[in-house]
Amino acid sequence: MPTAVVTGAARGIGLATAQTLHAAGWQVALTDVDPLVAERASALGAGARGWAADVASAPDWQRLVGEVREELGPVGALVLNALATDVTPLHEMTPESWQRQLDVNLTGAFHGVRACLPDLREGRGGVVIVSSVHAHFGLPDVPGYAASKAGQTGLTRQLAAQYGSQVRVNCVTPGPIRTAQWDRVTEDQREHSAAQTALGRLGEPEEVAEVIAFLLSEKSSYMTGATVAVDGGWSITKDSA
């Protein structure tokens, strides 16, 4: 079976994606800065392995891809999901924090695609970048996150145009999904965000994972360069009295 590399796979959408792909028959390389990723992979069983690695580090990518090839075979799919964010207005944000968000969210995708591209081209594989509705909508206090998420959608289109039929590249823009990211807000704030969606609830990580698995499957064979909202209709509703 082909091998999928999933970044940020110790928890949340990344872990759900690794589990969904594994259940669909992929071999899965889970990777995260959090060493817990090894346990997560063991829990999946045969055909899953965990690697501690920082997506912002080109040497980490070289090591990771070398070891994945040795243990699981060539990389057939890449899910770029790892996340750095800082909820701080621009006038209070340090240059170091801004840079780290770009390094993880955007330059991490650059390093990841560069490291996996020979295998992906050879095997006519696929890439999915996990962006956010913040790529398209202006919400306060997340300048580094929003800028890097918008960069990811641009990079998706560029890569799809560049590599054509060799590598399909698509992007998802989740809305409010119930992960550890939502632990920092109150229940009232979660309910407010849920009410902003057409479906009236937060999404579950598995609901994003299923769309990612579809985008990596032959069922989406005529899709590339697309940005697919998985947001419960958050982006099509607007409040008005």
Ligand SMILES: NC(=O)c1ccc[n+]([C@@H]2O[C@H](COP(=O)([O-])OP(=O)(O)OC[C@H]3O[C@@H](n4cnc5c(N)ncnc54)[C@H](O)[C@@H]3O)[C@@H](O)[C@H]2O)c1
């Ligand atoms: N949860 C949401 O509401 C939501 C909404 C829109 C978009 N997203 C996107 O979904 C993706 C996953 O978000 P989540 O909510 O599951 O987050 P999460 O915080 O639950 O998981 C993110 C994972 O990324 C890992 N990580 C952080 N820095 C890393 C690095 N340098 N290298 C490797 N791994 C690293 C973390 O250790 C963590 O396991 C992100 O790209 C995020 O922007 C999430």
